[in-house]
Every structure is written in C-alpha cells, then in structure tokens.
Amino acid sequence: MNLAHTEEQLMMRDMVRTFAKKEIEPFIPNMEAGEFPRGILKKMGEIGLMGITVPEEYGGSNMDFVSYITAIHELSKVSAVVGVILSVHTSVGTNPIMYFGNEEQKNHYLPKMASGEYLGAFCLTESSSGSDAGSLKTRAVKSGDEYILNGSKMFITNGGEADVYIVFASTDPSKKTYGISAFIVDKNTPGLIIGKDERKMGLHGSRTVELIFDNMKVPAKNLLGEEGGGFKIAMANLDVGRIGIAAQALGIAEASLEAATGYAKQRVQFGKPISEQQGIGFKLADMATAVEAARLLVYRAAQLRSEGLPCGKEASMAKLFASKAAVDGSIEAVQVFGGYGYTEDYPVERYFRDAKVTEIYEGTSEIQRIVISKFLTRQ
Ligand code: CAA
Numbered sequence: 001m002n003l004a005h006t007e008e009q010l011m012m013r014d015m016v017r018t019f020a021k022k023e024i025e026p027f028i029p030n031m032e033a034g035e036f037p038r039g040i041l042k043k044m045g046e047i048g049l050m051g052i053t054v055p056e057e058y059g060g061s062n063m064d065f066v067s068y069i070t071a072i073h074e075l076s077k078v079s080a081v082v083g084v085i086l087s088v089h090t091s092v093g094t095n096p097i098m099y100f101g102n103e104e105q106k107n108h109y110l111p112k113m114a115s116g117e118y119l120g121a122f123c124l125t126e127s128s129s130g131s132d133a134g135s136l137k138t139r140a141v142k143s144g145d146e147y148i149l150n151g152s153k154m155f156i157t158n159g160g161e162a163d164v165y166i167v168f169a170s171t172d173p174s175k176k177t178y179g180i181s182a183f184i185v186d187k188n189t190p191g192l193i194i195g196k197d198e199r200k201m202g203l204h205g206s207r208t209v210e211l212i213f214d215n216m217k218v219p220a221k222n223l224l225g226e227e228g229g230g231f232k233i234a235m236a237n238l239d240v241g242r243i244g245i246a247a248q249a250l251g252i253a254e255a256s257l258e259a260a261t262g263y264a265k266q267r268v269q270f271g272k273p274i275s276e277q278q279g280i281g282f283k284l285a286d287m288a289t290a291v292e293a294a295r296l297l298v299y300r301a302a303q304l305r306s307e308g309l310p311c312g313k314e315a316s317m318a319k320l321f322a323s324k325a326a327v328d329g330s331i332e333a334v335q336v337f338g339g340y341g342y343t344e345d346y347p348v349e350r351y352f353r354d355a356k357v358t359e360i361y362e363g364t365s366e367i368q369r370i371v372i373s374k375f376l377t378r379q
Contacts, residue, residue, distance in 0.1 A: 003299045005070065012067045013074055019047065020078035031081050031205025032350070036161055040082060045116020050089065054098060059111035065240075069247045069302040076251025077258075080354040081205040083251055087244035088157045089113070092237045092362075093120020096166045097184060100225040100233050105184060109164060121162035122241075123153040123185075123211060124234050130154075131367050133168075134177040134231060138213060140169035142220065147171075147183065149216040152195065157361070159209035160194045163187045167213075168230050175228060182230035184222045191216030202353030239312045241362050243301045246318035249326035249358040250294045256326070256333035256351045257287045263346075264336050280336055287329045294322035313375040320368040323358035330355040 005013065023043055031037055044050055052068040054060020068090060076083030094113045097105055112118040129135040138151025149169050156165075165185040172179030185192060195210030225233055261284055264275035274280045297318040304311035330351040334341035341348045359365045 001300060001303055003296065003303060005066070008063075009067050009070055012063065013070045015047070016049070016071045016074040019043075019049075020075050020082075024075070024079045024082055028079060028347075028350075031079065032344075034204055036207055037079075037082060037085070037205060038161075041085065041116055041119065044082075044086070045114075049086065050116035051094070051110070051114020052090065054094065054110055054114040058098075058106055058114060060114040065243075065306040066299065066302045069243060069298065072244050072247040073251045073254075073298070076248040077255045078251075079205075080248055080252050080351075081203050083248040084203060084206055084245070085119075085158060087241065087248055088122060089120045089162075091241035091244045092122035093158070093162070093164065093166060095240060096122075096182060096224060096233055096237050097164075099236070100182070100229075101184070104221070105224070109184065113164065118163035119158055119161055121156055121158040121165045122237070123156050123159075123165050123167045125154050125156070126152060127154050131364060133234065134180070136168060136170065136180065138167070138169040139173070140171050140181060140183065140218070142171070145220045147218045147220060147223070149183070149185075149191070149213040149218060151213050153211040153213075155198065155361070156209050156211050157206060159207060159211055160197065161207050165192075165211070166224065167218075168234055169213075171227050177231040178228050180230040180234070181227050182224040182233045183218050184224055185216070185218055186222075189216055189218060201356060202350065203357060238362055239315050240305060242315040242319040242368070243298065243305060243311070245358055245362045246294070246298045246301065246315070246322040249319070249322035249355065250291070250298050252326040252351050252355045252358070253287070253291050253294055253322065253329040256329040256348060256355075257284070257291050259346070259348050259351070260284060260287065260329075260333040260336040263340075274336070283332045283336060287325075287332055290321075290325035290329060294318070294325040297321050313372055316363070316368040316371040319358075319363070320365050320372070323355070323365060326351075326355035326358050 048061035051060035052063050056062040097109050140147045140149045167183045167185045170179050171181045191214045193212040195212050198208040267274045301311050301314040301318040333348040
C-alpha cells in the first residue's frame, strides 16, 4: 500500500498548516479561556475545510479521505480543539447524512454543512449508556407525520453550538439494537433543550453539553435511513470517526515530540544540552518511534477508507495506538520541560490535558480492543 501523499494532498497539508499557524495559534488563549472558535470555523468554511469530502454537487470540496485526515492531523498539531470540532462535524455530523440520507435530506443539509453555515453534532451517548451504546433509553414514538422524542444525551461535542444534531433513539425497545433509529434534528426543534455545559480537564473552547428532549417533535421526513437501522448508522460512522480522532491524537503526539525536542536541544544542564543526556535522549527516541508507528496506522486506515475498503479493525487499531502515543508523549513532554512544563507558559501542559480524552471519546481504548478482538475471532 502506498502511503505517500499525492501532490494535491501535500498542497492541502501546506494550506492547513499555514492556516493553523496564522489563524488558530493566536486564538489559543481565547479558547483556553472557554471561547468557542466560531470565527475560525467560518474561515474554515470559506477555504473548503468544513466539507472536505462532500461531493461538489452538494457544495463540498470533493477531496479524498486521506486529505480530510491530513487536515485533522495538521489542525490538531496546533489546536486539538479545532481538530475535534471538525472531526465531529464531518465524520459523525455530516457523513451520516451523506451516506444514509435521501436526496431531499442531502440537498437540504449538505450544502449548508459543507460551507460551514451549519455545524453538526452526534448524539448517541446517554448518562447510563456510554460504551454499551445499544442500551440507550431515549424513546421516539411516531405520531402522525412526526416522531415525539423523550430522553436525554450526555457529553455531546459541539452541542449548544451545532445547527444539526444526529440523534439516536429507540422506536422499538423490544428489538434492542435493531429498534434504534436515527433522526436529523434542527437546533430550533421545539422540545430540544440544551442542558449542563461540562467543565472539562482539557479541550477548553470545545463545547460539550447535555441535551434534553422534552416531547421534542421531529418531522417524520427527518428519519435517517430505515426505522430500526440507526445502530448500524452509528457504528458505521464511528468506524470512520475513529480515524479522525486517531489523527487528532497523532497531531497532539507530534506536537509534544516537536516541543520536547526543541526544548531539549537548547536547555543546558551539567554542561551540555539535555537532549544529549541519555535519559532525555531515550525519551525523545521512544516518543518519535510511537509517533511514526501512529502515523503509519492512521494513514493506513485512511488510505483503506479512501479506496472504499473495509477499515473498521484498522480504524480501531489506529485510535487505540495513536491515543496512547498522545497521552504517553504529552506526559513525557511535560517531564522533559521539567518545572517549566508544568506551567502555562509552555504548551505541553495543554497537550497533556487535551490528550487524555482521545482514549475515551468515540469509543474508549477498551472498546477499541473489543472491536479489534471481534475482528480477530471472526476471521
Ligand atoms: N458497522 C456496521 N454495523 C455494525 C458495526 C459496524 N462497525 N458494529 C456492529 N454493527 C452491527 C452488528 O453487525 C450487529 O448487527 P447484525 O447482528 O445484523 O450483524 C449490530 O450492529 C449489533 O452489533 P453488536 O452485537 O456487536 O453490538 P453491541 O451492543 O455488542 O456493541 C460495540 C458493540 C462495538 C461495543 C458498540 O456498542 C460500541 O461501539 N460502543 C462504543 C460506543 C461509542 O463509540 N461511543 C462514542 C460516542 S460518540 C462520541 O464520542 C462523539 C463525540 O462527541 C466526540
């Protein structure tokens, strides 16, 4: 498999790299203070980043999946917040409509999502169903030409900011996962209430909220796919979403390595740069090896996806490995910086706080192991 970027993909990488440095880096203090990067998302829409893989006929940039993953990777090297907002908007916000929507739904939503006018969110998790996503309790009951939804969702990334929510609810609890259906819900839908804003360890500036559905009335035409087909829609989009989160983690791991290496080369102790002290040099060597391995796994999964080949196992492997590389690498980066690393004067403490959730959301590392082992035993 050829994992080298094409000319077009390299142009995309350079464009995103320049954009991130110029437009996102100066805004990091605002995001750390909790400000959602609305203006940045608007500019990302203008340069085609909000609809990278959306076909041209629906107003998108019509680029391949590797280009999309390259964008998440590059954005996340500068800001994991902007990385996750784009990943959720695309992989699990826009893609369910792109792959499972009917023509009317695609024509209505995709151009606005691709331009960045509409932001997407994905609503699967509930207070009592996280890893066991199939046990969700939100109920949808058909009444005439609408569905009435009651229940609540937890930890919804982009929640409160999003214009379009992909909501999973049970239309027939007796059928368990086969009774789960997916709905496209507009932000102004009566009965949609934005609940508690989570105060998080990291990813400050990305919004994570609870959603409450109080007799929320969703037009029947907003059912996505078939009644009872929602769980498969969720799982299929998470397969792809997990490559996005793996790319976000790769970005954090690489940023940690670059910061630690740069510091270690100029910090002198005991008469020489600490990079030349074996204890620090070995840390950098391990970090660099993990980054390279993560890069190969992430881009292999992305290439499979680009070629339309199955990639569920590879996506989970990429997420499992890259998220660990991000957590371990950012912890080591703080250690290389010593006391300075523990202060907000350097970015490594932010990398550390942002990295941890990559082992949790879009399926914990334990869930990735379940997915991978199921593939092994099925083969
Ligand atoms: N693609 C398509 N269909 C799939 C699938 C996939 N990847 N995985 C499972 N299915 C299908 C199965 O084939 C099965 O149907 P059949 O019997 O017809 O074959 C059906 O779905 C049920 O499958 P399972 O019995 O395997 O389901 P399960 O209840 O045991 O759950 C699981 C499997 C992998 C553990 C799943 O529950 C899971 O992925 N859990 C983690 C949930 C998760 O990732 N949550 C993330 C929340 S979103 C988020 O974090 C976004 C954000 O804001 C950042």
